[in-house]
Amino acid sequence: AQSVTQLGSHVSVSEGALVLLRCNYSSSVPPYLFWYVQYPNQGLQLLLKYTTGATLVKGINGFEAEFKKSETSFHLTKPSAHMSDAAEYFCAVTTTGGGNKLTFGTGTQLKVEL
């Protein structure tokens, strides 16, 4: 079985400050990891994903995440927050086989203040 834990259901940062959203996963086999973003009343949009290879993954809108196997983590960061980054962020995991089913974390609502 696989699971995802997102620490902090709400995170608030100032515009221009570092964004750090935490994600830890549990998986008995090598995972594939994803970060999605959701704006109010919309579907999810992929920010970035890790499958194999380089553990530092760069995504859209200046976001990046680092896969750390020893810490079972896949934290999402952005050096400088922008007002348009305010949204809900979901970390998700899947593994080989099983129909590519995703298991999602409960989400982190990011607020960006002036």
Add this chain to the structure above:
Amino acid sequence: DGGITQSPKYLFRKEGQNVTLSCEQNLNHDAMYWYRQDPGQGLRLIYYSQIVNDFQKGDIAEGYSVSREKKESFPLTVTSAQKNPTAFYLCASSPGTSGNEQFFGPGTRLTVL
């Protein structure tokens, strides 16, 4: 433009009625998925289908039914057996192979009156 469409965007239903949510994709994806989203609970998998005429239950299938008669369509029926159907429903599709991202539709918000 390729993508996933869901209709309607907002849906109201009376208790005891069945209702069907539409999901169509023109991405030529083999796999399709239905999720339910409730505040503070993330997304939970209802049903998924890897090929036409085949589908499997997800984590919260009770009170829901699906069909997959065409590759591009995966409608979800919320039956009267679903005790708490008010939620945001998201449909997704993917090539099906492990590690591929899922592409999401815009969602349908169902409210039971």
